[in-house]
Amino acid sequence: MVAVVTVLSVGIVAVYVSKALPGHQSGATATSNTSSGAGSATAPAASTGQSSLNPASTPTQSASTPAPVTSGAT
C-alpha cells in the first residue's frame, strides 16, 4: 500500500512498504550524496568533463491510475 502526504505545500512524499517488510535502517547514516552520485563536494563533475544524461535503469511504463502530477511548473 502506498501512503501519501503533502509537506510544506510544495512537497509530496509517498512511501511504499511491501508485504515482506525490508529491514528497518533507521541507524543508517544519511550522506550528502544523491543516489546518482551527481556531483560531490570533493570532485565537482564539471571538472571531469564526463557529465551525461542517462535513461533510468527501468523503463517508463504507461499507466492510468490516479497519481501525483508533474506539470511543468518548474
Add this chain to the structure above:
Amino acid sequence: MVSDGPIAAAAEILEAELQRIDDLASRFRPDSELERLNAAAGRAHPVSPDLLEAIAVGLEVASATDGLVDPTVGVAVRRLGYDRDFAVVRAGVEGELPAREPAPGWRSVVVDSHRGTVTIPEGAGLDLGASAKALASDRAASRIHRQLGCGVLVSLGGDVAVAGAPPEEGFVVGLADRCADPSPAEAVSIASGGLASSGTSVRRWRLGEHDVHHIVDPRTGLPAQEHWRTVAVAAATCVQANAAATAAIILGPSAPAWLEALRLPARLVGRDGRVSYTPAWPAPESAMSAASPAECSA
C-alpha cells in the same frame, strides 16, 4: 499496511531537506548561502560542502546540456524582474525587456574543492533554480529510502524522484500542462530514477508591456523562444530529467532529435497543444479520469 510511522518519518525528512535547500540556494533571501556568494562575485568565497555540492551539480547539468542549462543566468533572471518570490512577480513588474546579453557561462565559475571556495565573475550571479529543487528531490528520496528502508516517491513542485523498491505497478505520475490541472491527459509509472517537467505556461509574468517566462536561454539572457509549452522527461535521476526537460525547452524544434539521441523517454507539448513523443516514451494507455493533482510551487 502502512502505519503512520513511515509516512510521518518520511515527511519529516523531506521537510528538513526543503529547509536545507532553501537556506542554501534561495535567490529571494539575502541570508541564503547562495546570495552571500553572489554578493561576493569577483573573489574566491568560502562555501559549505552542501553548497559546493549544489553548485557542482549545477555545473554538471551545464556540461551535460552543452551549456543550454547554465547556472550563470542569475543576473539575466533578475533583469527580467524575477528577483523576488514568484507570488509577487506574477502580478507583473515594471520595466523594459533588457537587451540581448549572453550569460557569463558556466566555465567562468571556479570551484576549488580543496580550499572549499567558489569564484564567480565580477558582476555575475548564480541561479541554481534549474537544478537545486531536483537535487533536493533526489536527496530526499535517497535519504528516506536509506533511513526507512521503504520504497519512496518525492515530488517537489513536479520534480519527481523515486528510490527503493516500488509498488508492483511502479509509482504512477500524472502529466499535466498546468499546475493543479484536475484532469491530466496522461500518466506513466516509473520504478527508478526521476521524472520532471519544464514549461513556460506556469511561471510567466508581465514585464512592462512584455509577456515573459522563467526559462532563460543563456545564449541571449532572454526568455527562451516558445516552441514547446511543456516537456516531460524520465531519466536516471530527477536532476538529469529536469536538466533534459529544460534544455529541450531552450532547444526548441531540434529537441526531439536531441532527446532521442540520448535515448531519453520524453513527452513534448507544442504551443498549439500538439503532443510529440520520443521513441522511448511508452505508448499512452488511456486518458486519466480522476487524477489527484499535486500541490505545486507556481
